[in-house]
Amino acid sequence: MSAARYRRFLKLCEEWPRDESKKGRDLGTFLRQRVTHAFREGENTQLSDPEKCDQIYESLARINTNVYRERFPRTRDTSFTGVTVEECRMLLATGNMQQMDEEKEGLWKTLTERFSTKQDVTPEKAPENK
Template sequence: MAATRYRRFLKLCEEWPVEETKRGRDLGAVVRQRVAQAFREGESTQIADPATCDQMYESLVRIHTNFYKNKYPRLKDTSFTGVTVEECKLVLASVASSKVKKGLGSYQ
């Protein structure tokens, strides 16, 4: 049964996108690292608590598939600040240009 769990986690890691703009703090990279640590022996890894392992997998799948974003859609694509999703992504990017940061300086 550990082999099946291992393959499911590997498939999830393959599907999870890599966010190049968030180097060093990308959730996908952290998930890959934790899966590698948890399954050091690959398919032959012994799982101490299979129920917790399955619960973690299901939680990660919900995050990956935007389950709650789709279940509770937002009415608008902006927040109270008026900043758009694209502008937020630029500000939060690890390698954001100084021009973008200066342009949105009042929101930092």
């Protein structure tokens, strides 16, 4: 029975889309890694909890076939901020995320330099009273 579960997960992995704009953060890639990890021995893998495995498969299959998207259609294709789907995809692309991280780092560096005490400057000695 484990062989059938393994084949179902492989078929699901083939159907699950990959988002090339999110390298290393893509849900399809993550799913493939988890299936590989869970079924280390391929069709010969012995599962400790087959019922839970079936539940996970059914949940992922419902997401992949857009069951909930069709059951609960959206009235608009924007979020509460008014950002469209395409704008969200552009903002969440790996290249943009790296650029934003670099900008954050630059801002943080600027702030720490501005507000840090200068440790390399030593205070002048006060003249001694004789």
